[in-house]
Amino acid sequence: MIHRLDPGELQYAYTMMFAIEEINNSSELLPGITLGYSIFDSCPSIPLSVRASLNLMNGWNGMEGEGSCKKLTVQAVIGETTSTSTIGIASTMGAFHIPVISHSATCACLSNRKEYESFFRTIPSDLYQSQALAKLVKHFGWTWVGAIRTNSDYGNGGMATFLKAAKKEGVCVEYSLPIYRTDPRKWFLKVVDIIKKSSSKVIVAFADGTDLDILIKELYLQNVTGLQWVGSEGWITYRYIASPVNYAVVQGAVGFAAHNAHVPGLQEFLVNSRPSTQPYDQGLVELWENVFSCTLIPGAEAPAQDLVTSCSGKESLRETQSRFTDVSDASLLNNIYKATYAVAHALHQLLTCQDAKGPFENNSCADRGNIEPWQVLHYLTQVNFTTKIGETVSFDDMGDPAARYALVNWQMDESSYIRFETIGDYDASQAEGQQFKMKPAVSAVWAGQQTQVPRSICSESCLPGTRRAFVKGKAICCFDCIPCADGEFSNSTTLIFYHYRLTPIVRANNSELSFLLLFSLTLCFLCSLTFIVRPSDWSCMLRHTAFGITFVLLMLSTQRWSEQGLALLPLLLVASFSKSEERVCSLMGEPEEPQLFKTGDIILGGIFSFQSNWKTVELTYAHRPLPLQCTSLNFRAFQYAQAMLFAIEEINNSTDLLPGITLGYMMYDTCGSIARSVRVALALTDVNEETASLSDNPCRGSVPAIIGEASSSPCMAISTVLGPFYIPLVSHFATCACLSNKVRYPSFLRTIPSDYYQSRALAQMVKHFGWTWVGAIRSSDDYGTNGMATFTDTATQLGICLEYSVSFFRTDPSEKIQRIINIIKGSTSRVIVTFLSYTDLEILIEEFAHHNLTGYQWVGTEAWISDSVTATTEGHYILDGSVGLAIPKAEVSGLREFMLDVKPLNSSGEKLFTQFWETAFHCSFKRTKETAGSQKECTGYEDLAGLENSFNDMSLMPIFNNVYKGVYAIAHSLHNILGCGQKCSNTASPDPFTILQNIKNIHFKTKEGEEVYFNENGDPAAKYDIINWQPKKDGSVEFVTIGLYDASLPEDKQLNLDNKTFNWANNSKKVPVSICSGTCDSGTRKVLQKGKPVCCYDCIPCAEGEVSNTTEWSCMLRHTAFGITFVLCISCVLGKTLAVLMAFKATLPGMLSTQRWSEQGLALLQLLLVVSFSKSEKQVCSLMGEPEEPQLFKTGDIILGGIFSFHSNWKTVESTYARRPLPLQCTSLNFRAFQYAQAMLFAIEEINNSTDLLPGITLGYMIYDACGSIARSVRVALALTDVNEETASLSDKPCRGSVPAIMGETSSSPCMAISTVLGPFYIPLVSHFATCACLSNKVKYPSFLRTIPSDYYQSRALAQMVKHFGWTWVGAIRSSDDYGTNGMAIFTDTATQLGICLEYSVSFFRTDPAEKIKRIIDIIKGSTSRVIVTFLSHMDLEILIEEFAHHNLTGYQWVGTEAWISDSVTATTEGHYILDGSVGLAIPKAEVTGLREFMLHVKPLNSSGEKLFTKFWETAFHCSFKWTKETAGSQKECTGYEDIAGLENSFNDMSLMPIFNNVYKGVYAIAHSLHNILGCGQKCSNTASPDPFTILQNIKKIHFKTKEGEEVYFNENGDPAAKYDIINWQPKKDGSVEFVTIGLYDASLPEDKQLNLDNKTFNWANNSKKVPVSICSGTCDSGTRKVLQKGKPVCCYDCIPCAEGEISNRTDSITCVRCHPEFWSNERRDDCEKKETEFLSFTEIMGSILTLSSLIGACLTATVAFIFFRHRNTPIVKANNSELSFLLLFSLTLCFLCSLTFIGRPSDWSCMLRHTAFGITFVLCISCVLGKTLAVLMAFKATLPGSNLMKWFGPSRQRIVVLAFTFIQVGICIVWLTANPPYPFKNLRHFKDKIILECALGSPIGFWAVLGYIGLLALLCFILAFLARKLPDNFNEAKFITFSMLIFCAVWMTFIPAYVSSPGKFSVAVEIFAILASSFGLLFCIFFPKCYIILFKPEINTKKNMMDKKS
Secondary structure, three states, X not given: XXXXXXXXXXXXXXXXXXXXXXXXXXXXXXXXXXXXXXXXXXOOOHHHHHHHHHHHHOOOOOOOOXXXXXXOOOOOEEOOOOHHHHHHHHHHHHOOOXXXXXXXXXXXXXXXXXXXXXXXXXXXXXXXXXXXXXXXXXXOOOOEEEEEEEOOHHHHHHHHHHHHHHHHHOOEEEEEEEEOXXXXXXXXXXXXXHHHHOOXXXXXXXOOHHHHHHHHHXXXXXXXXXXXXXXXXXXXXXXXXXXXXXHHHHOOOEEEEOOOOOOOOHHHHHHOOXXXXXXXXXXXXXXXXXXXXXXXXXOOOOOOXXXXXXXXXXXXXXXXXXXXXXXXXXXXXXXXHXXXXXXXXXXXXXXXXXXXXXXXXXXXXXXXXXXXXXXXXXXHOOOXXXXXXXXXXXXXOOOOOOOEEEEEEEEEOXXXXXXXXXXXXXXXXXXXXXXXXXXXXXXXXXXXXXXXXXXXXXXXXXXXXXXXXXXXXXXXXXXEEEEOOOOOOOOOOOHHHHHOOOOHHHHHOOHHHHHHHHHHHHHHHHHHHHHOXXXXXXXXXXXXXXXXXXXXXXXXXXXXXXXXXXXXXXXHHHHHHHOOOOOEEOOXXXXXXXXXXXXXXXXXXXXXXXXXXXXXXXXXXXXXXXXXXXXXXXXXXXXXXXXXXXXXXXXXXXXXXXXXXXXXXXXXXXXXXXXXXXXXXXXXXXXXXXXXXXXXXXXXXXXXXXXXXXXXXXXXXXXXXXXXXXXOEEEOOOOOHHHHOOOOOOOEXXXXXXXXXXXXXXXXXXXXXXXXXXXXXXXXXXXXXXXXXXXXXXXXXXXXXXXXXXXXXXXXXXXXXXXXXXXXXXXXXXXXXXXXXXXHHHHHHHHHHHOOXXXXXXXXXXXXXXXXXXXXXXXXXXXXXXXXXXXXXXXXXXXXXXXXXXXXXXXHOHXXXXXXXXXXXXXXXXXXXXXXXXXXXXXXXXXXOOOOOOOOOOOOHHHHHHHHHHHHHHHHHHHHHOXXXXXXXXXXXXXXXXXXXXXXXXXXXXXXXOEEEOOOOOOOOOEEEEEEEEEOOXXXXXXXXXXXXXXXXXXXXXXXXXXXXXXXHHHXXXXXXXXXXXXXXXXXXXXXXXXXXXXXXXXXXXXXXXXXXXXXXXXXXXXXXXXXXXXXXXXXXXXXXXXXXXXXXXOOOOOXXXXXXXXXXXXXXXXXXXXXXHOXXXXXXXXXXXXXXXXXXXXXXXXXXXXEOOEEEEOOOOOOOOOOOOOOOXXXXXXXXXXXXXXXXXXXXXXXXXXXXXXXXOEEEEEEEOOOOHHHHHHHHHHOOOOXXXXXXXXXEEOOOOOOOEEXXXXXXXXXXXXXXXXXXXXXXXXXXXXXXXXXXXOOOOOEEEOOOOHHHHHHHXXXXXXXXXXXXXXXXXXXXXXXXXXXXXHHHHHHHOOOXXXXXXXXXXXXXXXXXXXXXXXXHOOOOOEEEEEOOHHHHXXXXXXXXXXXXXXXXXXXXXXXXXXXXXXXXXXXXXXXXXXXXXXXXXXXXXHHXXXXXXXXXXXXXXXXXXXXXXXXXXXXXXXXXXOOOOOEEOOOOOOHHHOXXXXXXOOOHHHHHHHHHHHHHHHHHHHHHXXXXXXXXXXXXXXXXXXXXXXXXXXXXXXXXXEEEOOOOOOOOOEEEEEEEEEOXXXXXXXXXXXXXXXXXXXXXXXXXXXXOOOOHHHOOOOOOOXXXXXXXXXXXXXXXXXXXXXXXXXXXXXXXXXXXXXXXXXXXXXXXXXXXXXXXXXXXEOEEEOXXXXXXXXXXXXXXXXXXXXXXXXXXXXXXXXXOOHHHHHOOHHHHHHHHHHHHHHHHHHHHHOOOOOHHHHHHHHHHHHHHHHHHHHHHHHHHHHHHHHHHHOOOOXXXXXXXXXXXXXXXXXXXXXXXXXXXXXXXXXXXXXXXEEOOOOOOEEEEEEEOOXXXXXXXXXXXXXXXXXXXXXXXXXXXXXXXXXXXXXXXXXXXXXXXXXXXXXXXXXXXXXXXXXXXHHHHHHHHHHHHHHHHHHHHHHHHHHHOHXXXXXXXXXXXXX
């Protein structure tokens, strides 16, 4: 693994060195004292951090020479940078009271003085920063934000606090995502995708700079910019990420950082640093070599031939630019500086302490010669000084500094340098509201370089008159604004007047009207908004009606109430007009005509691109835009259409499918345009053949289904439009995976597989051929974008990298094609994967051919891989050797012949046929002289089969087959719906929704035997042929099938390739290679290339002494091989030298023996030398504090460790550090821990006595007491890492061996601390009762295992059990430790998924004050939930239960965990009755043979731990071994022979036998691991204790059975199988509790079978036998729906009745379903009933009265006519133009009778007859009156001298006038009836519960023309009669005509408002009334006076009287 130097961390180290040097040179601070330092590299790794801290505790110093260690006393530690590593260090150091001061660890958790008592920091806690960020976000009005955090303690803790603070501020978080630098790229891409899809515009990032840098780079690559970033100090001033690339993404970012500071002299110190002056600083050496690109060889010259530049270490950093020397942001450097000075000041105070005035015991001072760290800790708490730059340094009780931040803004200056501009400050010490201050003089820059603050909200504020309605499943910031209900209003404007309503000025201005006026004014302003939005049904109706009503209300509010009656008329007008009639379809633009059409009983729609392009016209909108001008005839679309026609014709000729039904079709051309696709789709929703005017065409029937389109994008648009109408769209070639989304495209189906499968198949195929480095080109439409996205995801999973991915569309300019070509030319990949349509590819290929871009291996999709047109394109050779996927080959018998017989086209689309024929044969049917030379004349008999074009090409037969299957699918669906057998029982076209429901369920075989069906997404089965382009000798291409892909098979069998010869690019027979980097050979390793994907790397040789080998012994081999071989070499040289010396000495007298020794002992000497030198030296350990002694101990060959809490508590002593802190004083003896220890001892003794397991090996043990303290747990765990018995001085005690494994601890939190410390040493820790799910994290706790299941399973099991009993509203109590917090977190998540809501969730710990318990009790008392779920330890629960009993909190159903549910001690606690009826999970019952007896035989304790045994015995028997007379009264004397079996206490209680069994299994697991490692058979071949790492590796693989038959093994997380008993507390008569097993939970089973409950009698709370109910809201009955209660969880809702016309026919319905328009909801709103049909009939009273009136009128008219006829020769009749009078009477009779046509059920003829008969008869009537009036005038004028007018207006002319006027009306009526006649229709709008049968006008223009013409004649007649009113009375009947016309006009003027405001049949009655009233008016006014004279005054009926003139 390569560790990259971090210059920033090196800079921190040198800042510390600078501060130390400055202090050492100071004469005021620590004069005469020299500070040293020992700085370690943590890499950064938690295990290495802990390891480094242990080295510092042991005083390690590697500079004193090899082989020896000098003890150095470390008084304090500065560091670490990250919170997670600091937690590990502080946990380790805290146990030994060594101060740890961090400059950058901000996690709020570190302020916990109980866990981290020696921790300090010079940077504020994240608690303040998180709250400040929340206030900042709120300050700028951002209530809808996203959140990113580093997945570490820093990020998770900080974000958790931010989320809480944000919630209080009313800020909602759309998403919260973790990231970490080691996460795979796939996760970062997923985060980017979530950000892209989110609607929030602000991202709050609580992240480390290194992690965020990776995410920002990914966002940059995908061009995700313009978002406003809000940052924490972890990155906001992190200069390393402030690059121009990153600035493009996070420009304008704001966030909090420590105030920047200048440390005088620091930069000079940094730039003057030299490796030559720091010879042991490897970090500086590496920096030097990186900065100067050289190799540092101190004191020597580099060889001349060396290619690498050498450097001396004397170069200057001054002229270089590196992060090491950059102090522009010195905030964290200043923190280190302050931390170092804080330690110095503490030491200064300690060393200057005056004797007898010291802070320690007896006013003493510290021993200056032996300073202890705890003494320094004391003085650190009192530090308070000012630095030389004027900054005050001090720590509060938590070890934190004052919280002050600078608000920083990222800004770029003109030189492109990124500045961190301070634009504000935050000071947590200030009062609320004054903490946050902006600097007005400094302007901020926001995202996108904007100067305005961006907006980020989920929903806009609701305007007055509306209220918020929260959106289900979303945060409270997301709501809809719905209008207030009738009688309610919301208005902020009236607040001032309301507040001062009793003041004189308000009361004097008629306050009631003033409030109404203000209300109406508000509505006036708001109604203008209805004119702005997109027109819809409701907005169109609302616009003018709202305007009219509000303005009338406004006007009337300014008048007296008595005048408000005027509102009636406008209100009626508005109400009548706002009543929507039957929905009418208004045709926009010109109507669309189908290209191919044929009638039938049922008409199917077809949409194809008969032409593939269109003329681009720039619209200026100076005139109406012209229709799309389509170009480029597309023969493929003709083939698709022919396939559809063939299928329809085949079905029509079939006797088995749809017998007696004829299918027709309407096919439209889309020209490849999406807009036109939508237009013709809408045309297919209205297919009736009758014509109507464009103005008010009613919505008519749609086609039942549509076939088409070929492309995905048009299909998406069409499906979006047709979706609301549920019209099925069946596509044969639209493959985009997005179309499988049934929420967006509910009516879309297809007969071609989705690209989801094709994309995955392509990726698998690319991987199969070994291509890991590819390029990609896609169409820039939905098909290409979605397909390539799926391919990219799959490719990334398979380890394939994309070098480039570019998009293209056929209309793109040539410059873009050139860019693509340049990208490909510059690439190194040789494979191009395409997601292109054939149209786009053809354009690209032609350009590629011009640039000769050959030699690339193309991978294609079904869109072009088997397309013969593409294979004949100019330049197709570019694609030779292509491979890809195609639709499997298919054949439809008869289709080929049908296509070539193109006559069906001729019969249904003449224009299209003509264009097709002319294009195909290059001829013209309309040949002219001009075209004679260029074109021949078409005859229509040309031979189509002899043509060579794409229409004759049948290579796309699989696609034609898809069209064929689509038509048959619709036909089969119709067949089923219409109940067809031998004949169809119904021939009416069913509604599309019914077809859509049915077509999804069809399953049939075609005549070729192919199965056709659709899955739930409307997709068919996914199968593909794998095609290879193989060029033939003639230059053409053969599509060779080389394999098959079947998505229905298992993944490893989906891709099947044949053993055929492949043809690759350049006609090669060898698979091309396309990789970024080759395989790295042995001896090298991969190093990723900077800025490139993971497929690109360099292979660099391993360093000297290193190998690349996967075996585990390589680490051991490195230095040992080096050492042994070199020592062997030197030993040989030494041996040769000695041999020479001895040979010389041997020549001297008496030296024979020496020679002999030389010969014999030389080998021994050499061997000793080799062995001694090759043996690694032992690490020296220093003991900190007092040594720990085990409570229980026994020697053995191998010693196991044990950690149990024999005491459950300890005395709390507030440490002032005035003296050395005393060891922990443990209290409260815990008998349970004795039981656990006994179980461990029993297992060890059983193993030692076994001949099968570890024969010949004796296990010993060392068991320590943790006292329930985390700090002590860590301390005793460290003691177990050094277990030899020999003693050594504290200064240089050698590091000794550790125990191979440890059993314990019981609780999760201690286990986490112990595992953190033991992790770097890989010592297995096997716990029997630590259940926290967090311990399964093998990154943080690599050596932890357990024999009890993880709480992950228990939490999920509890949630499932709660759900099973129907409890959806519960409370929760947890222990405030890792066990409770993590367990409850998982329970909460699972409960939320299951629909369970938590009313409250509170935490508690046994040491909490009484006030907290009181708060918990108050919360429970105030709650409505009756179930309490607990994640509590038994000790915490016992304290709570006692308090609950005092408050009599009974009647609650408790749900418990394994921690207490089967605990007998809890069941005997005072107040245990509170828990009666509890249910919960327990470890399954178990029995260990012999363990019970062993526990009661307690002597083994006596032999191994005398002190503990004594204390146990005295506590158990309440006696004392040290009995004196003074204690005789209170205690008896212990004998040691008391009967422990007779005791009644928890030690004798065996209810926790399952937990004892866990201890037993843990010991046996370690023993089995040892047995395997030591190679034990009948005897163990090795007795030495193996190293812990080997045991850890082996123990994970063990799998054995205990003697009771229970299987023991661990999964990859070190957890056992998860099984639980479900326990019910059932009280017995004697008051005790029985734990009854009522079920089992087994996590290994499928989810629906995991929870199994027995059929036993349950006992619930209050001894009830009935399951308690705990819900927030009851079940909503049918007829109601749920509405969430504001501010409460989703379980709390109100049940409100469905609105009228809506129903819900099931309980707990979320929505109500609207009834079909012809149905209405019943009173209960649970069923739709048929609406009552209403029309004006003859039988009802109103109809009868009107009929009678009509007949009476006709009879009266006939009577008058009879009278006139009888007296036709009398003067009065003759004088009144008898001919016109009779005609008038005839027309009046018709007028009376025509009213009868308005009565009765409307029909086609009655609707047409009504208004036409009425119009013609009335015009005839008024024409006669007009003729009479003219006759009167002319007669009068004729009496004047010289007048001959009567000659021009005689009887014949009068007849002509009457007929002329009447024929004009007849003409109007004829036009009306021809163009758009009235027709009957069902009015569903006027009445909610009734259907009004009435006549629609058809054309309103015709109707108003008829009425207008009548009105015009009436007005003319009225004017003429009015002019003639003063003629002599005897002669003049003009005044009667005037009066009659006045009545006529009055009637018809009042008719208009009455007609439009009358609902339903009453409008018909109003019209009849108007006809009758006007007819009676004419009859009475004109004829009754004359009849009166004729009948009653015959004496004046004389000629003389008629001739008399009166003035």
